Amino acid sequence: MDSADYTEVALRLANADLADLASVRAALHDEPWWADRLRDSDLPLLREVADGLRRALAAMVDDPGADEAVRDEVNALLASHPPRPRLSGHGGHARNPHWHLHVAGPDAPAVDEVVAAAAWGLAQGVVDHGTHRWGRCQAEGCGAYFLDTSTNQAKRFCSPRCANRVHVAAFRARKRA
Structure with a gap:
């Protein structure tokens, strides 16, 4: 997955209906390796992170001069759900694997990777595209x-x-x- 994909994860989580697990899985349909492993017990954390994402997005959309609020919200997400980047190379073929970054270890619970990906994706989206x-x-x-x-x-x-x-x-x- 690349940084643009993680930005999409942030947007999908921010826009998701988090009423139940089926709705969350539907929102994360492009990431079945996460969606299929999520549990009902993950919903409170997903809702908390989605709220933080929405606060940061609202600050960017509703108040274009709110850079400090955006920075504070995104940094709070990153501090609470830090990515733990690791290089991965699978797919492709032996001499030329598909190199990419994961934001959590291979044994991390799916919810940890989803929230770290969302926090990282929003941060990277701001770095790549600004707040406007x-x-x-x-x-x-x-x-x-x-x-x-x-x-x-x-x-x-x-x-x-x-x-x-x-x-x-x-x-x-x-x-x-």
Whole structure:
């Protein structure tokens, strides 16, 4: 996994419905090696970390001058759930494995790796993109956070699904008028 993937983990956890284990697993579907090993007893920690992620994201989105608050929230997450990076090389073939970093040891509980990945991912996202490229979906009823990596920094929706829903509704409203 690379740092961009960890940023996605942070966003998925921040945006996840953490009501039950099935919802968490659905949010982490791209990481089945974690999702399948999570337990109900992990939910309180996942909720706590998601709250911290949302506070940092809200500071970036709602108050562009809140760099100190962002730094404090992200540093608190990193201090509470420190990544323990290790180099891993598997996949590919023997002479050319797929090299990447894991943020926890091979025997760490899945929840430890998820929360460390989320903390690291948000921190790396801020390092790579600053605090001005984060947004909240403007589709009614959504509000999911996203990272805007577009060239013109004009992203307004978290996904094509939300954008299409809003645009189709606007088109239909114009047709009725």
